Amino acid sequence: MSDAASRPVQVRGEVLSTRRVGAYHHMSLVAPGVADPTRPGQFVALAVGGADTGLVLRRAFSIYRVNSRGVYGGTVEIVFAVHGAGTAWLAQQPPHTPIDVVGPLGKPFALPREPVSATLVGGGYGSAPLFGLAEALRSRGCRVDFVLGAASEDRLFGALDAKRMASTVAITTDDGSSGLRGRVTDALPQVMDRAGTEVVYACGPMAMLRAVSEVTRDRGVTAQCLVEESMACGIGVCMTCVLPVRDDDGVTRMVRSCVEGPVFRGEQVRWDDIGTVPADTYGAPVVAH
Amino acid sequence: MSEGRFSVRTVPAPDRQDEPRYDFRTNLAGVDLPNPVLTASGCAAAGRELEQFFDVAALGAVVTKSIMLEPRSGRATPRMAETASGMLNSIGLQGPGIDHFLEHDLPWLHERGARAVVSIAGGSVEEFAALAGRLRGAPGMVALEVNISCPNVANRGLVFACDPGAAAAVVSAVRDRTSPSVPVFAKLSPDVTDIVAIARSCVDAGADGLSMINTLLGMALDLDTMRPVLAGVTGGLSGPAIKPVAVRCIWQVHAALPDVPIIGMGGVRSGLDALELVLAGASAVSVGTAVFGDPGAPARVLSELRDALAHRGFAKIADAVGFAHRDMPHRKD
Ligand SMILES: Cc1cc2nc3c(=O)[nH]c(=O)nc-3n(C[C@H](O)[C@H](O)[C@H](O)COP(=O)(O)O)c2cc1C
Ligand code: FES
Numbered sequence: 001m002s003d004a005a006s007r008p009v010q011v012r013g014e015v016l017s018t019r020r021v022g023a024y025h026h027m028s029l030v031a032p033g034v035a036d037p038t039r040p041g042q043f044v045a046l047a048v049g050g051a052d053t054g055l056v057l058r059r060a061f062s063i064y065r066v067n068s069r070g071v072y073g074g075t076v077e078i079v080f081a082v083h084g085a086g087t088a089w090l091a092q093q094p095p096h097t098p099i100d101v102v103g104p105l106g107k108p109f110a111l112p113r114e115p116v117s118a119t120l121v122g123g124g125y126g127s128a129p130l131f132g133l134a135e136a137l138r139s140r141g142c143r144v145d146f147v148l149g150a151a152s153e154d155r156l157f158g159a160l161d162a163k164r165m166a167s168t169v170a171i172t173t174d175d176g177s178s179g180l181r182g183r184v185t186d187a188l189p190q191v192m193d194r195a196g197t198e199v200v201y202a203c204g205p206m207a208m209l210r211a212v213s214e215v216t217r218d219r220g221v222t223a224q225c226l227v228e229e230s231m232a233c234g235i236g237v238c239m240t241c242v243l244p245v246r247d248d249d250g251v252t253r254m255v256r257s258c259v260e261g262p263v264f265r266g267e268q269v270r271w272d273d274i275g276t277v278p279a280d281t282y283g284a285p286v287v288a289h
Numbered sequence: 290m291s292e293g294r295f296s297v298r299t300v301p302a303p304d305r306q307d308e309p310r311y312d313f314r315t316n317l318a319g320v321d322l323p324n325p326v327l328t329a330s331g332c333a334a335a336g337r338e339l340e341q342f343f344d345v346a347a348l349g350a351v352v353t354k355s356i357m358l359e360p361r362s363g364r365a366t367p368r369m370a371e372t373a374s375g376m377l378n379s380i381g382l383q384g385p386g387i388d389h390f391l392e393h394d395l396p397w398l399h400e401r402g403a404r405a406v407v408s409i410a411g412g413s414v415e416e417f418a419a420l421a422g423r424l425r426g427a428p429g430m431v432a433l434e435v436n437i438s439c440p441n442v443a444n445r446g447l448v449f450a451c452d453p454g455a456a457a458a459v460v461s462a463v464r465d466r467t468s469p470s471v472p473v474f475a476k477l478s479p480d481v482t483d484i485v486a487i488a489r490s491c492v493d494a495g496a497d498g499l500s501m502i503n504t505l506l507g508m509a510l511d512l513d514t515m516r517p518v519l520a521g522v523t524g525g526l527s528g529p530a531i532k533p534v535a536v537r538c539i540w541q542v543h544a545a546l547p548d549v550p551i552i553g554m555g556g557v558r559s560g561l562d563a564l565e566l567v568l569a570g571a572s573a574v575s576v577g578t579a580v581f582g583d584p585g586a587p588a589r590v591l592s593e594l595r596d597a598l599a600h601r602g603f604a605k606i607a608d609a610v611g612f613a614h615r616d617m618p619h620r621k622d
Contacts, residue, residue, distance in 0.1 A: 010342050010585050047582055054374040056528045056558075056582045102342075102584060232369050232376065233581040236338040239331075239354075239380045240369035254362045254383060259338070275520060276365045283360035283386070 006037035006104055008235065013101040015093050016075055022154035024125050025091045026064070028077050031101040035066035035074035039108030040133035041226055041263045044076055045234030047100035048086040059086045060231045060258070062203065063104065064128040076103065079128040079157055105234050106262045109133050109201055109224050115141030116198040119191055120166075121184050121212050123204020124150045125157045129226060133201055134165045143167055145195040149184035149208070153177040167195065185211040189219075197221055202266070203228075206274060213266030223266030229257040244270040244278050252281045312605035313595060315349065315572050317550050318472035318497035320431045322349035322404060322573065325606050326563065326591040329554045329577030330355050330408035330434060330476070331380065333587075335394035336401070339580070343588035346402040349573055352552075353394065355410035355436040358419055360386040365520035370509045375528030375556075376578060377507050379521030382410055382439060387423050399429030406552075408434040408476070409463070417459045421466035433471060434552070435463050435496075438478035438503035440525045450478040450503070453487050457494035464495035472497035474552055477542075479534050480506050488542045488549070498550040499542060500575070502535045528578040532556030536569045543570025543611050544619045558586060560593020567594075567606070568613040 013031035020026075034044060043062050049055035061078040068074050082088050093099070109129075112118070118137050120130040127148050134144045146162040149172040156178060162169045170187040171179025180187055184204075191197070192215075202212045203226035216223040231241040236259035245255045245268050252270060254277065255261070270278060277284050315325040327350045333339055336351040345351050363383025370377045384390075390407075398405045407430045411417040417435065424430060437449035437459050449455040460475050467473055475491040477484060479502040488499055504525025509518045517523075535555025543551060553571025557563050558579035566574050574594070579586040603609045614620045 007341055010583075054529070055371065056374060056376060056578055057369075057371050058582055100583065230367065230369065232371075232378075233584070235341070235584050237332060237334045237584075238369070238378070238581050239363060239383050240366070240378065242363070242366060242368070242383070274366070277362050281362045283362040283383075285362070 006039065006042075008103055008105050009033045010100065010102045013099050015095050015097045015099060016072065017095055018091065018093065021079065021157065024079050024081050024155075024157060026077065026079050027090065028075050029099060029101060030072045030074070031076045031103065032073035034076050034101055034103045035068035038063055038066045038076070038104040040136050041109035041129055042104035042106050043234070043262060044078065044101055044103030045105060045231070046090070048089050050089070055086050055089070057232045058102065058234050059090070060105070060234045062126075062129040062226065062228070062262075063132070065132055076101070079125045081125055102234060106258055107260065109226070109263050111136060111140065112142065112199060117143040117145070117196045119145045119147065119188070119195055119197040119200050121147045121188060121200060121202040121204070121208075122149070122158070123184060123208040124155050126204035126208075126226075126228070127158045127162075129203055130201060131158055131161045131165065134162075138165065143195060145191055145197070146170070147172070147184045147187050147191055149173065149204070151175065183211065184208060185215050188212065188215050192219060192221070199224065200266075202226070206271065209266070209269075210271035213269065213271060217267055224263050225266045225269065226263050227257050227261055227269070229262070231258050234258050244273045244276070244281060246270060252278055254281060315606050317432060317552065317573055319470075320472055322431075324349045324591055325567065325573040326587055326594060327406065327552065327573055327575045328352050328580065328587055329575035330436060332577040332580050335390070336398050336403060339584060339587070340401070342584040345398070348403070348587055348591065350404040350406045350431060351398055352406040352434060352575055353390070353398075353408055354384055355382055355408040355439065356384055356387055356390045356420070357382060357410050358387050358416055360384065360389070367518060367520055370518040370524065372507070372509060372526065373530060375526055375530035376581075377509055377519060377524035377526055378504070379519045379524035381521065387420055391423065391427060395427055395429050403429070404431045405429045406432045406434050406474070408436050410436040410439055414458045414462050418462040418466050421463040425466060425468055430471060432474055433463065433467055434474045434476050434500050435459060436476045436503070438476050440478065440480070440504055440506045440523070448478060450476070450487060451481055453490035456487055457490040460491045460494040460496045474498040474500045476500040476503055477538070478503050479531075479538050484538050485541050485545045488546060492546060492549055498552065500552040500554065501538050501542065502531070502555045505531055505534065527555070529556040529558060529562075532562060532565070536565055539566055539569040539571050540613075544614060544617070547611060557590060558582070560590050560595070560597045563590050563594045564597045564609070567609050568611070570611040570614065572606075572610050
């Protein structure tokens with residue numbers, strides 16, 4: 001894979017368009033130089049709030065789609081929910097608002113060399129980075145199936161995109177307003193049986209990723225999970241975005257999700273221990289007796 | 290459509306040879322730096338990540354993340370909370386330990402031609418001394434910054450910079466183990482009643498200079514869960530919100546100890562912010578939290594500061610250091 005070659009750039013971009021999609025906002029940004037090197041699973045970090053803002057941290061967003069051609073010199077699309085002041089500001093910006101963009105950032109999804117059967121699991125707007133991935137997988141001859149879940153129908157993202165790209169699409173909602181009532185992991189085992197899944201790609205809330213990793217582990221299938229830890233910088237200098245990850249030698253470290261991730265193999269992440277420093281972590285404080 | 294409409298941001302060249310109008314070099318206790326803009330410890334790792342955005346060797350120096358003797362996992366997440374014009378962090382000095390630093394990080398900076406101000410942290414006087422011993426003679430290190438003021442420790446009693454005696458003990462142990470050609474800067478906490486007293490005891494113990502300010506101890510509550518936001522409960526406040534505290538601390542210490550060089554930091558995100566710290570008495574300025582919002586910030590601050598100084602007619606940076614004190618009664622000259 002060519003991820004080593006893709007080096008992020010910092011560019012002054014601008015808003016091309018924004019629109020509502022259910023409970024979410026879809027934004028296209030002109031960001032020259034970002035689109036071309038982007039691989040599925042990578043993200044951008046945006047400065048929010050305008051000049052002299054009191055919002056001092058960047059906001060990280062998974063890249064939904066890119067277009068590296070065209071008169072605008074490259075566009076990047078993101079999908080987000082309004083969570084706080086930064087995303088509220090972003091959602092209100094009209095076309096042509098200048099936005100400082102850093103990207104592409106992070107390690108992309110690992111793509112299989114063989115044309116395997118891949119199942120893509122998305123929770124809420126977490127599905128956004130899966131569509132570029134689906135295209136990449138299909139161009140390698142992979143079978144692609146989708147499982148999309150959300151709290152309710154307006155929080156599903158990309159069901160139509162999924163139907164266009166995938167062999168099958170299973171939908172779940174917590175309230176039953178669309179598809180099966182329940183969680184993605186209620187549908188996942190059947191989908192995997194039917195599709196003969198050899199690799200799962202997942203993005204969504206931590207609890208979902210954890211549940212997906214359990215299903216895949218039980219079945220001996222690898223899962224590539226894209227995590228959304230809160231990030232202050234997105235470029236690896238602040239150490240706020242860490243989570244406990246076990247490496248191939250069995251050593252757990254607190255690793256930065258912005259540079260070592262955001263994609264991790266599901267079995268490497270110690271999901272149950274997120275929010276703690278497990279006692280056997282490399283460099284963990286020694287408890288005094 | 291014009292090509293330049295969406296131009297990629299360019300970072301200013303390190304030294305504009307075509308503009309020799311004034312001298313941007315600064316001297317930190319005998320060490321000449323090409324300019325007075327530095328990174329801040331813990332906000333630039335060891336420079337590698339920022340190198341993607343600008344040439345770190347073009348800065349006055351890279352101040353590296355405080356390194357400890359042993360590898361350290363740091364604290365649990367959440368480690369960060371954004372606050373009005375600032376942030377709280379409780380990283381807990383996560384790092385790879387001195388062996389890794391000496392093998393991988395410092396050599397990288399040295400090869401790049403960057404100057405490193407190496408920040409060290411320890412839980413005891415002995416640990417600080419051992420770190421200084423390990424670093425003795427390390428190529429690329431132009432100064433040591435002794436972080437005696439990290440607020441993210443379990444026991445507030447362990448913040449050396451809150452006690453003049455403890456601060457002095459660390460500084461003199463480090464000074465003893467460090468080559469005379471390498472100045473030792475003590476990094477002070479603003480969370481004290483009398484920062485001048487702490488500054489004085491550090492200088493008496495052999496500190497060649499002072500860095501200020503570290504973060505202020507703060508806290509935020511999550512109003513949905515009605516619990517602390519940070520896993521570590523309390524954290525260090527940084528960013529533009531603390532700049533007035535930094536200006537005050539630098540002002541007081543420079544007034545009392547005008548010959549002691551100060552590396553100023555706290556809320557700098559523009560050249561004008563940097564100028565304010567210089568006028569208060571800083572001979573160099575570190576850019577910390579601003580990097581998180583703008584990875585190009587140190588290079589941008591450098592070029593903005595250059596313009597701000599030129600605009601005010603300063604022929605060299607030394608003339609601007611402490612300039613705001615000129616008509617004050619404490620200034621006898
Ligand atoms: C995330 C983070 C980590 C920090 N880590 C360290 C550290 O390891 N050692 C240190 O001396 N100061 C550390 N600091 C403090 C900064 O170096 C600086 O003194 C402080 O943040 C004020 O400057 P600023 O407002 O420009 O960030 C850290 C600050 C932040 C925000
Ligand atoms: S977000 Fe700053 S290190 Fe990952």
